[in-house]
Amino acid sequence: MISFRSTRGAAPVPLSRALRDGIAEDGGLYVPERFPVLDASTFSEAQSLPDVAARLLAPFFEGDALEAHLPAITAGAFDFPVPLVDVPGAPGKLAVLELFHGPTAAFKDFGARFLAACLGAMAGGERRKLTILVATSGDTGGAVAAAFHGMPWAEVVVLYPKGLVSPRQEQQLTCWDGNVRALSVHGTFDDCQRMVKEAFADPELSRAFALSSANSINVGRLLPQAAYYALASLAVQRAHGAKASFVVPSGNLGNVVACLWARRMGLPIDRVVLAHNDNRTVPDLLRTGRFEPRASVATLASAMDVGNPSNLERLRVLYPDVEELRGAVDAVSVSDDAIRARIRQDHARYHVVHCPHTAVGAEAYANLGAEQQARGPWVLVSTAHPAKFHEIVEPLVGAPIPVPPALARLLALPQRKTEIAPELSALRAAMLAGA
Numbered sequence: 515m516i517s518f519r520s521t522r523g524a525a526p527v528p529l530s531r532a533l534r535d536g537i538a539e540d541g542g543l544y545v546p547e548r549f550p551v552l553d554a555s556t557f558s559e560a561q562s563l564p565d566v567a568a569r570l571l572a573p574f575f576e577g578d579a580l581e582a583h584l585p586a587i588t589a590g591a592f593d594f595p596v597p598l599v600d601v602p603g604a605p606g607k608l609a610v611l612e613l614f615h616g617p618t619a620a621f622k623d624f625g626a627r628f629l630a631a632c633l634g635a636m637a638g639g640e641r642r643k644l645t646i647l648v649a650t651s652g653d654t655g656g657a658v659a660a661a662f663h664g665m666p667w668a669e670v671v672v673l674y675p676k677g678l679v680s681p682r683q684e685q686q687l688t689c690w691d692g693n694v695r696a697l698s699v700h701g702t703f704d705d706c707q708r709m710v711k712e713a714f715a716d717p718e719l720s721r722a723f724a725l726s727s728a729n730s731i732n733v734g735r736l737l738p739q740a741a742y743y744a745l746a747s748l749a750v751q752r753a754h755g756a757k758a759s760f761v762v763p764s765g766n767l768g769n770v771v772a773c774l775w776a777r778r779m780g781l782p783i784d785r786v787v788l789a790h791n792d793n794r795t796v797p798d799l800l801r802t803g804r805f806e807p808r809a810s811v812a813t814l815a816s817a818m819d820v821g822n823p824s825n826l827e828r829l830r831v832l833y834p835d836v837e838e839l840r841g842a843v844d845a846v847s848v849s850d851d852a853i854r855a856r857i858r859q860d861h862a863r864y865h866v867v868h869c870p871h872t873a874v875g876a877e878a879y880a881n882l883g884a885e886q887q888a889r890g891p892w893v894l895v896s897t898a899h900p901a902k903f904h905e906i907v908e909p910l911v912g913a914p915i916p917v918p919p920a921l922a923r924l925l926a927l928p929q930r931k932t933e934i935a936p937e938l939s940a941l942r943a944a945m946l947a948g949a
């Protein structure tokens with residue numbers, strides 16, 4: 515059985531406890547105590563994402579209360595396609611891994627749906643309703659709301675920075691009735707994230723609610739994301755007989771940590787590039803060796819506007835010293851101007867329409883240089899559908915972007931939200947008023 519320990523040292527707990535608590539007692543993040551190393555035969559008959567995920571995650575579920583539920587959880591959570599689409603004409607061998615075919619059109623659907631399915635399977639044993647608190651820079655909140663909406667055992671409270679998410683993202687946060695509430699915070703994503711952490715430490719809220727987190731601090735969000743890296747890297751190996759390298763648009767580092775976990779477990783993954791926007795905490799850490807968290811700055815790739823990434827703690831557990839980290843990953847920063855130019859250019863050259871986040875990755879790829887590109891095959895991780903950011907993308911490509919049907923349904927619903935100040939006291943008051 516593989517337990518989960520805190521990045522700050524608290525005693526290991528079983529998987530279901532880590533999923534339920536979200537954050538460890540000592541304020542650290544749960545990480546697997548060890549990683550199983552799987553060989554290719556583990557996946558020999560697994561073709562679909564649910565099958566690959568069930569095999570990849572089986573060692574973490576072994577001996578846990580959720581063990582028997584795993585196949586049903588992966589089948590239920592991953593019921594949408596995950597295409598790996600070649601980009602003909604691109605330098606090097608490049609494919610785009612489209613992670614935006616879920617209900618809210620961003621990769622956050624994988625983690626949110628998996629976590630909801632796990633907590634749902636555990637709900638029979640809970641006496642109290644869970645209150646899921648989630649801070650969002652845009653996409654997490656919508657994915658979590660969609661995944662937990664209508665679940666009788668859960669309430670969801672979403673905090674998002676007012677005016678700093680796209681109009682369609684805001685719609686996906688505020689279109690819910692019943693058990694989902696949206697709080698529009700007069701502050702930044704970092705304020706929202708801090709308020710959620712403070713809420714967990716607040717005695718009054720802990721008494722009033724059975725709090726749980728659905729942010730990427732919850733290990734139940736990251737584990738399922740490792741599965742699509744497994745699926746994609748196995749497909750690349752079958753097609754090209756070589757390991758896949760990944761470019762991952764990154765903010766809070768949940769997506770890329772999942773990729774690195776998959777690599778640790780022996781999946782055929784070579785280089786990993788972290789593509790950041792103008793929030794350059796991580797590229798600067800690699801360059802200077804110093805970690806200097808800072809306030810987030812607003813960019814076109816707003817879901818990646820994170821100045822103090824939560825999952826850096828998990829990255830540092832994997833690679834404790836900076837030299838090691840430099841050997842393990844590369845990290846680059848991409849400006850808003852470069853995002854705009856890349857969206858235009860890749861549309862003109864390859865007829866690919868990127869969302870602004872994916873464009874950060876595409877620009878990082880373009881800047882790798884011919885030698886690195888030739889070292890591929892490369893996979894560009896596409897984190898959201900461009901229709902979520904139509905106000906940015908449409909003027910750049912000069913054409914309307916068709917809206918996926920699932921997104922169109924949400925866009926037609928009325929909005930419901932409460933505005934609050936960026937303080938714990940305001941969050942407390944809003945939560946107690948709604949209880």
Ligand SMILES: *Cc1c(COP(=O)(O)O)cnc(C)c1O
Nearest residue numbers: 653765766767768769817897898
């Ligand atoms: C959340 C998000 C990211 C950043 O992912 P992290 O796991 O926070 O690094 C990138 N792109 C989109 C569209 C997102 O929603």
